[in-house]
Amino acid sequence: xxxxxxxxxxxxxxxxxxxxxxxxxxxxxxxxxxxxxxxxxxxxxxxxxxxxxxxxxxxxxxxxxxxxxxxxxxxxxxxxxxxxxxxxxxxxxxxxxxxxxxxxxxxxxxxxxxxxxxxxxxxxxxxxxxxxxxxxxxxxxxxxxxxxxxxxxxxxxxxxxxxxxxxxxxxxxxxxxxxxxxxxxxxxxxxxxxxxxxxxxxxxxxxxxxxxxxxxxxxxxxxxxxxxxxxxxxxxxxxxxxxxxxxxxxxxxxxxxxxxxxxxxxxxxxxxxxxxxxxxxxxxxxxxxxxxxxxxxxxxxxxxxxxxxxxxxxxxxxxxxx
Numbered sequence: 001x002x003x004x005x006x007x008x009x010x011x012x013x014x015x016x017x018x019x020x021x022x023x024x025x026x027x028x029x030x031x032x033x034x035x036x037x038x039x040x041x042x043x044x045x046x047x048x049x050x051x052x053x054x055x056x057x058x059x060x061x062x063x064x065x066x067x068x069x070x071x072x073x074x075x076x077x078x079x080x081x082x083x084x085x086x087x088x089x090x091x092x093x094x095x096x097x098x099x100x101x102x103x104x105x106x107x108x109x110x111x112x113x114x115x116x117x118x119x120x121x122x123x124x125x126x127x128x129x130x131x132x133x134x135x136x137x138x139x140x141x142x143x144x145x146x147x148x149x150x151x152x153x154x155x156x157x158x159x160x161x162x163x164x165x166x167x168x169x170x171x172x173x174x175x176x177x178x179x180x181x182x183x184x185x186x187x188x189x190x191x192x193x194x195x196x197x198x199x200x201x202x203x204x205x206x207x208x209x210x211x212x213x214x215x216x217x218x219x220x221x222x223x224x225x226x227x228x229x230x231x232x233x234x235x236x237x238x239x240x241x242x243x244x245x246x247x248x249x250x251x252x253x254x255x256x257x258x259x260x261x262x263x264x265x266x267x268x269x270x271x272x273x274x275x276x277x278x279x280x281x282x283x284x285x286x287x288x289x290x291x292x293x294x295x296x297x298x299x300x301x302x303x304x305x306x307x308x309x310x311x312x313x314x315x316x317x318x319x320x321x322x
Contacts, residue, residue, distance in 0.1 A: 044126050044127050044128060045092050045124055045125065045126050045127075046124070046125055046127055047122040047123070047124055047125075048095070048104060048122055048123055048125050048127075049122055050113055050116050050117040050122070050123050051117075052102060052103050052104055053095060053103070053104045053105070053106050053113060053123070053125070054098060054103060054104070054105055054106065055105070055106055055110065056096075056105035056106055056107055056135065057107065057132075057135060057136060057139055077111055077114070077115070080111055080112065080115055081115040081118060081119065084112070084115050084116065084119065084121075085119055089112060089115075089116065089123065089124045091109075091112065092109070092123075092124040092125050092126045093106060093107075093108065093109025093110075093112050093113055093123060093124070093125050093126070094106070094107040094108050094109060094125070094126050094128065094135075094138060094142070095107060095125045095126070095127055095128075096127065096128055096129060096130055096135060097127065097129065104125070104127065106125075107130070107135045107138055107139050108138065108139045108142045109123075109125075109142075133166075133170070136161065136166065136170070136174055137170075137173065137174055139174070140157075140161075140173070140174030140175055140176070141174070141176075150202040150203055150204040150205075150206070151185075151188075151203075151206065151207050151208055151211055152188065152197060152200075152202060152203055152206070152211055153202050154175055154185055155185035155186070155188045155189045155211070156189060156197065157174075157175065158171045158174075158175055158177075158182060158185045158186070158189070159185075159186070159189040161174060168182060184208055184212065187212065187215050187219075188211045188212065188214075188215045190215075191215040191216075191218040191219045192211070192214055192215050192218055193218070193225040193228070195225060195229060196225060196228045196229060196232070199229065199232045199244070200232070200241060200244050200245050200248065201241030201244065202241055203241045203242045203244075203245045204241070204242065205242045206241075206242050206245050206246075210245055210246070210249060211245075213249060214245070214248065214249060214252075217249075217252050222252065222255075223252045223255070227252075227255070228248060228252070231247075231248055231251050231252070232244065232248065235247055235248075270290070270291060271285060271286040271289070271290070271291030271294070271295070272284070272285050272286075272291075273285075285298055
């Protein structure tokens with residue numbers, strides 16, 4: 001698939017309509033300068049049955065509704081729903097006509113769309129005829145203005161944009177990133193397994209340092225996907241996404257400290273010594289005195305014991321991977 005660039009687009013200024021009016025529902029903040037200049041025709045705003053609108057484009061949220069602006073306690077989906085119920089929907093979502101007659105595709109505004117669905121009311125939508133590239137930029141600019149994606153969600157969104165056939169320049173423009181900024185995001189998605197990221201969640205209060213530290217653990221082999229998933233399974237279900245990430249980093253550090261320490265030696269039974277180091281595991285059994293008979297039996301059966309143990313190990317881990 002040919003990669004697409006947005007750098008030469010001139011029609012983007014007409015893709016996003018902004019509606020005025022003072023209301024409890026919060027208008028997106030224009031931290032991205034380009035978004036403040038974007039205006040569309042108010043005549044394009046319609047009231048549409050939410051059942052006629054489908055999602056479109058690369059996923060921009062890891063979880064269905066990550067809290068927007070986590071520094072604002074009241075900025076939640078339930079607060080938005082209550083605001084729309086009591087004061088109406090003042091900020092329209094952006095949609096375009098779908099290929100199926102009578103249906104639409106939501107470019108952005110999924111939280112508002114979801115709220116209207118649950119309230120059983122029509123959603124106010126700005127209907128624009130835009131191509132995929134323009135729609136993608138509009139989606140990214142609206143996110144940039146609202147600051148509603150966590151660091152990890154930005155990383156996954158950037159990955160999805162490029163997986164859809166767009167180039168790195170497009171991903172940078174959509175997310176308002178520098179080349180180094182995109183590089184930091186890519187390091188995370190390239191090294192943190194997606195299954196681990198899915199289990200961790202968006203971690204809205206965790207920024208680049210923690211995710212980069214986790215990526216480094218995977219990149220250097222100090223943490224494996226299986227080990228990370230095992231650690232996550234053992235965590236209390238009530239932990240938040242940020243707490244899961246913090247706990248995983250701490251547990252991985254403990255494991256690394258144990259693995260990087262000096263060799264350990266244990267004696268499970270008299271005459272038997274097991275030595276463990278970072279590079280090897282060895283077993284020694286005395287063949288004299290009271291231990292002689294056990295040593296002879298072990299000498300004859302050890303190979304079979306190891307084969308049976310290895311078969312049990314591979315069977316269990318094969319099931320874990322399925």
